[in-house]
Amino acid sequence: MDMARVLPKDCMCKILSLTTPKDACRSSAVCLALKNSADSDETWEAFLPAELEHLVAQSSSTNLNSLAKKQLYLHLCDHPLLLAGNTMSFSLDKESGKKCYMIGARGLWILWSHVPKYWSYASIQESRFPEVAVLHQVWWFEVKGNFNTKLLSQRTTYDVLFVFQFGSEILGFADTSINFSLNESGIHKSEGQVALYPPIIGVKQRKDGWLEIKVGEFYTEDEEDGGSILEFKLWDFDDYNEKSGILVEGFEFRPKSPE
Structure with missing residues (x-):
């Protein structure tokens, strides 16, 4: 029938x-x-x-x-929809319908970003945001931010992804480990190191042309819990090596893909 x-x-x-x-x-x-x-x-x-x-x-x-x-x-x-003064975006995961958010460079705290000699903001055609952060020269590299998990889908494991590109002149990132950490409501969740250049292990090319690398994951509880504040950070200043040439688009929170 x-x-x-x-x-x-x-x-x-x-x-x-x-x-x-x-x-x-x-x-x-x-x-x-x-x-x-x-x-x-x-x-x-x-x-x-x-x-x-x-x-x-x-x-x-x-x-x-x-x-x-x-x-x-x-x-x-x-x-993606641009929100919060074009500093954040919202989209849906096509297969599951789960919510995806991304915090753009203008919504992040970047060390020395207020000094034009070290960082500047530029319009890049491939970016969903009006501006991305462009690194000219620093010895201390640090990018961090926070996000309220109540905005995301409930009972879902999310990946935290750093989204970036490299310009034509790259300095200080080759074969260098960059530290990352993830804290949720003040409770330490994870930490580790990633290598951004050359983009081989763990770095993936996105459909929009940018690169991404996973820097952590977390699980969202029921909405009744009110969500929590997720703090994330990427940094390297142990060796005081001069760095330049990276473009930061932001951090994305995307449902973890099935293995």
């Missing part, structure tokens, strides 16, 4: 909304009756965050309210 033809559309939409966005997309290819339910606003409304209207109101994006819910979902996967 073809259940897609027997069950009312609202019933099919309810069933599909309890699956995943990936399953809903697959279901739309099964038959026309199922496609109508799988592509409907009733189904895709469940995959969009409850606070989306508030987020859209904060951003400079226009005409999003005119999109069908499935189109809106897919748009948010590939076109």
